[in-house]
Amino acid sequence: MPISGSYYFWGEKARNVLSKAAVYELYDENYRLMFVGECSNLKERFAEYLETHFSKEPCKVATKYYKREFTSNTKERKKEILEEYKKKYGKLPKCNIVGGEFVIGAEREVGVEKAFYFYEDLDQPLHQVAVSLKDFLEKVKEVSVTSIDFHQNRGDFAKWIRDAFGAVPLADAVETVKETGEGLRRQLIEIVGHPEAAVLASCPQCRTQTRPKKIWSMAGRPSRTGERLKLTIGYYRCSKCGKPFRKVIAKEKVKR
Missing domain, CATH: 2.30.30 (SH3 type barrels.)
Structure with missing residues (x-):
């Protein structure tokens, strides 16, 4: 079932929502559903949207209304809403598509045989494993720059993203990063953290x-x-x- 209840106007008053875990829906001026999201703190998420004016996620700029539902089971509730929407309309809301969830699947997990295993050098495993792009992003924030440089120089990151998820544009974006050390870490976090940019084309x-x-x-x-x-x-x-x-x-x- 989609979120029930009233539509709320998008704007500064959206800052007044509670600081609780929630799923939320964003609508355009014609009350068309554009995006279904989930977060651990709705107040912080909406504050970020309002402060950045959706600059990191331009697909959502057309937001005029929203709905929200507070729940501790945010991921399952979001999945339920999206599955029902896709069953009814044959596709996902447009910003869930452009935002990468359909194209890239940031939370989609692969088996251990396709997981990414971090090393600092040949025969020097770190015992850090990523099974999804979201997991990969968290590991990149934690592992040493030696490990990040090692894998980037070999093209391991791009190859894994391309082979395990079929996310060709994202892999291409990662492959083009030439920085090293902490600069490389920051670039990877920016690219993988905002995969919607990967559907851009020249x-x-x-x-x-x-x-x-x-x-x-x-x-x-x-x-x-x-x-x-x-x-x-x-x-x-x-x-x-x-x-x-x-x-x-x-x-x-x-x-x-």
């Missing part, structure tokens, strides 16, 4: 960074093993020169 005509107008998925014919290659594709129209183009955002092997 216009092939004027090189302007452009966000997708539409995102969809399609799968090819099954192989002999029954696997199909599923592509997530973005349709873009350059905001500067108007040129339309497409780009593969993610690749994933799926069972038929």
